[in-house]
Amino acid sequence: MTRFAKNSLYYADDKDIYDLLQNHQKTVTKRELLELARSRGVFLSHVDSYDELADFISSLTFDWPNLSKLYDLIHTTDRTEKTTSSVLTSKITTPQLSNILNHISNTRQEDGSEAYRITQSPNAISVEVTYSEVPDPARSRLEQRRERKLVIHVETKDDGLHIRHEANKKAEEIVSAISTAIEKKTGNKVEQARIELSGIRSPQDRTAFFLALMKQVRGYKLSNVTDVSVDKLGTNPDDERNSDEPPEGIERVRTREDIKMTGVVKSWIKGENLLQTKHYQDLTHDEFFISHAVWIVEREKGAPQQIIFEAEFGNPQSATNFRYALKGTREPRKDGYWKKTITPIKESDKGELSLLIEEAARVALRMITSTATARTEALAAPAAAGSRA
Structure with missing residues (x-):
């Protein structure tokens, strides 16, 4: 069964809340801060500065439902990542590939940091991966981790496995694991043909x-x-x-x-x-x-x-x-x-x-x-x- 363990922050202190609000002043306006305080039974003045409002609100206790409301206010949709593709030089069959992908998914999701959903058609397999990443250590503590998804599409053709996925390190890491697993299964070296001009200096x-x-x-x-x-x-x-x-x-x-x-x-x-x-x-x-x-x-x-x-x-x-x-x-x-x-x-x-x-x-x-x-x-x-x- 697919499992995904979300990392929990059991307690958000006043500095966490204050930093979060300061980092999202354009998203969470003064009016929304006033409404947020009002929902907690506190009426603040509109003449107070943003810093004063944020300072007071951060002094309140935030349980998970209240923290979720705050996350909803600052939520922004991730930009769509670009796509890349390559060809693995392997003659492996779709059923063999399916077994390899199932083994990789079972192994990688044991620690709960990744969850896999695999769908299959006659000559292609799609692997959807949900994972947690640390995008930027410079972000506030409450924003350190975010849940993301990627899809790796693998199609078997005469010249090998055609692979398409988001152009990020996590996807490349999983594709590398697929290549290594195929080599172990077949005993043959697998080359990855990419679209690049590394040998051309003109x-x-x-x-x-x-x-x-x-x-x-x-x-x-x-x-x-x-x-x-x-x-x-x-x-x-x-x-x-x-x-x-x-x-x-x-x-x-x-x-x-x-x-x-x-x-x-x-x-x-x-x-x-x-x-x-x-x-x-x-x-x-x-x-x-x-x-x-x-x-x-x-x-x-x-x-x-x-x-x-x-x-x-x-x-x-x-x-x-x-x-x-x-x-x-x-x-x-x-x-x-x-x-x-x-x-x-x-x-x-x-x-x-x-x-x-x-x-x-x-x-x-x-x-x-x-x-x-x-x-x-x-x-x-x-x-x-x-x-x-």
Whole structure:
């Protein structure tokens, strides 16, 4: 039976409550502090400062029901994590894989820190893991632990096990455990094929990878690019991009080079020869390359629809830790233009769209790592989308 032991904090002292309120002044307003005190039978004055209100409320005794109410006030939804994928070179069958996953889940949830739910179809298995993590030691004590979920989707194909999961350390740890268990079961070494350009130091080829990726989404044509970020080749291959998005309402800080490359790519979409563009030549000469992009594709057949993708290398210098996100979709208006409103991708469509961007990334990778002709083709301008903004 699946078990998950939640870590309990038996007593929240006045400092815990005060720190929690101070850290969430934008979420828990003065008015809510007054209502919180009133619910405890205490009437405070609205002329008191936030610090004074927080100081008094923190002096009250908080049992679990009262603490739960406070948690409800500060609750914020975790940002959706980006997704990554890889292929394990193993010919193991789905029934064998199922036995291995059941063994791993039983072993890892013995201490109660993880809970597993495994669902299976003829050629695929999904593993949902609920776990507790310590996100940031700098947070207040009451926020040290939070419950999170991840899903590892494993599909058996002719070339091995295709694995898709959230791009975080916990998921990577579990995938590593799966790989090790398969090796023990079969007696054969298991390689993990990832989407990466670690052996390529050419800024032009790294940029070409993203341009090819944008063009290679099967069944869709490239319509627009909304954001491009660049990095400069350096000497430290271990620098990792911060995976956290900027706080709500704050835009990502864009450099002059980001803006230049975005303009270059927009011109490229319209048919301009990239290699003859001065800005592109200058950026390449200075060893800048695309490491992150957000672009829009338009469905070629069937009901009109636009899909917004995002992709990046989590480690730009080494061009490793490839990850992506399905940002949303836009529908057409009656006048032929596209709606400005971006709606979330339906759960039923996420699997297919994830597969499409993974396929596109592998095609782009083959183009960049094969012949000079293929690399030149990656830089060629796409067919004009002809869609309206």
